[in-house]
Amino acid sequence: MPAVRLPGGSTVELVTVDRPVPGHGQVLVRMRASSICGSDIRAIYREHLGHGAEAYQGVVAGHEPCGEVVALGPGTARLGVGDRVVVYHIAGCQQCEECRRGYPVGCTSPVRSAHGWQRDGGHADYLVAQEESCLVLPHPLTFVDGALISCGFGTAYEGLLRGRASGRDRLLVTGLGPVGLAAAMLARLLGVRTVIGMDVSAPRAGLARDLRLVDHVVTDEDALADVVEEVTGGEGCEVAIDCSGHPAAREAALRHTRRWGRLVLVGEGGGMRLDVSNQLIHRQISLHGSWVSSVQHMAELIELLVRTGEHPERIVTHRYPLAEAGEAYRTADAGASGKVCIVWED
Structure with a gap:
């Protein structure tokens, strides 16, 4: 399947990778929207920081993913095929104090990994995510709304x-x-x-x-x-x-x-x-x-948006197909736009 990697030096690399298979406790998500975050531009697209939570490991880029569950790995219990999901983009150990607080972004374990940084992200047709990282996206919200919720909002x-x-x-x-x-x-x-x-x-x-x-x-x-x-x-x-x-x-x-x-x-x-x-x-x-969000607060945000009828995608000014990811990153890097999003049409 087609995918995007960010080799640094303000370049985008379009590659072909195998379609992933979900393991224990994981789901396979068909991507529908994957937006570009300022952290992608600052820390990966321009240059690789190479250390700490922002160490880029050459994975498929994109840490603001949203899509539809198409397959379940063994040991999943909550989600079903066809569920629309926002992916909280950091998977933690679920054991340390930060994870128990609901903030896997601050996970202190070496197993901590973020989509688009240390594990494959949303700039591909499919993504494997931990079931506990997925929040159901109610139908009043769009897939683009969901992508923006997953980090920026x-x-x-x-x-x-x-x-x-x-x-x-x-x-x-x-x-x-x-x-x-x-x-x-x-x-x-x-x-x-x-x-x-x-x-x-x-x-x-x-x-x-x-x-x-x-x-x-x-x-x-x-x-x-x-x-x-x-x-x-x-x-x-x-x-x-x-x-x-x-x-x-x-x-x-x-x-x-x-x-x-x-x-x-x-x-x-x-x-x-x-x-x-x-x-x-x-x-x-x-x-x-304040660093990203807790899983619970992200769930609260989804509920708030549904209740008020507001849509994050209002701030999206540019949409591109995956094949035009290079132009999408150039637009985001220019710093003159609203949100830039890679989208998949039905």
Whole structure:
């Protein structure tokens, strides 16, 4: 079957691999949508980090998979052939403290493996997944919705929960790429009334305006300071979430977080200059790092989307067949689009 690997150097390799066979406790999923994540671009497509959780092992790429179960391995008990599933993209040991908390993303065992990083991912016609990694996708949601839930929207939702975002709060989102757009969309579902967004990319700022996900959109910090002054009376936002991973954006998010407010960092990579006493301690700021999501919170997110009638695929701007994966990655790497997704037609 056709598949995609990422050899580094901003290249995509189309290869032919054998159709996988599910083992004990596994299911075979026919892929229907497999979206591209910013982590794929940063850590694999451009160059291989080669260490830690982001060590790429030359597997089939794609860690945001969604599809339909077509075969069951021995020992499966919950899913059936024909079930539509979102695949939580990390399989853990199910024994360590992180796994018992429901966060296999933080699994501390050497057996931990992530689709598209250490085990074959979704950029192929079929994928083998652990049954416990699969969440049923209800029919009101599309396969593209499911692909976006499997990482990007799950990450945004977890970050908002960590920041306790609610109708009491004004939210600042720095970085209006796919995860930032997801955070803005989901904040509305959690009751947040006012969302301020900043991105230096004019196309991405424009997309946030066009989708009407953000009340105030700016492209530089001077404009951000003016908007925060106007909207909050200079107090700052109760919750800020950085989805960019850029030091300047993180620092701006902290500056515009209100006293006793909460700042959540979900954008990967980079650093941040921090005057701990003056910026955190004396202002009573809570600083949270948030990594992907728990399996349970992802299930909650699916239910929330069904109940509210919202669709993550609204932020998808480009769709490509698997054969055009090279163009899909070039589009995502340009940093001017919404979400980019590889799709399979019926």
